[in-house]
Amino acid sequence: MSDPSHKRHIVKAITWRIVGTLDTMLLAWIISGNPLTGLKIGVAEVLTKMLLYYLHERVWFKINISKEGILQESRKRHLAKTVTWRVVGTMDTMLISWLITGNPWIGVQIGVAELLTKMLLYYVHERVWYRYHFGLQKRQNTSDNEQ
Structure with missing residues (x-):
């Protein structure tokens, strides 16, 4: 029997990618001054970020540190996931951005801007998903097992 959490993580990856791509395109446009550059960077990220996000979800699901007494509260867990995802996503x-623009400084500027916007957006995304049981067999009341 297949693990229903895979479906959940795939759908979460898709919803996050929509939010994340729109944010990246807007930031890249503002920083580069070119809407086409923003579009190119956003489109290029879709596949890499979907794969990286799915892998990030699977790692957090497998390590399940909430059972071990660390980060039992869902808000702390979501904050820790936010930081680890942001490191991967920013890199x-x-x-x-550097590859598309040919300018490493633009890549750094977009990455730094994303640190601010994406951490807030990701935390909100995690909190919204926590309220839904899609793809979960059951959730214990005392821990945040879904992730």
């Missing part, structure tokens, strides 16, 4: 954005 990916900076590399892609």
Whole structure:
């Protein structure tokens, strides 16, 4: 029997990617001054970020540190996931932005801007998903098992 959490993590990856791509395109446009550059960076990120996000979800699901007494409260867990995802996501954005623009400084600027916007957006995304049981067999009241 297949694990229903895979479906949940795939749908979460898709919803986050929509939010994240729109944010990246807007930031890249503002920083580069070119809407086409913003579009190119956003489109290039779609596949890399979907794969990286899915892998990030699977790692957090497998390590399940909430059962071990660490980060039992869902808000702390979501904050920790936010930080680890942002590190992975920012590195990916900076590399892609540098490759597309040919300018490492633009990659750094977009990455730094994303640190502010994406951490807030990701935390809100996690809190929204926590309220829904889609793809979960059951959730214990005392821990945040879904992630």
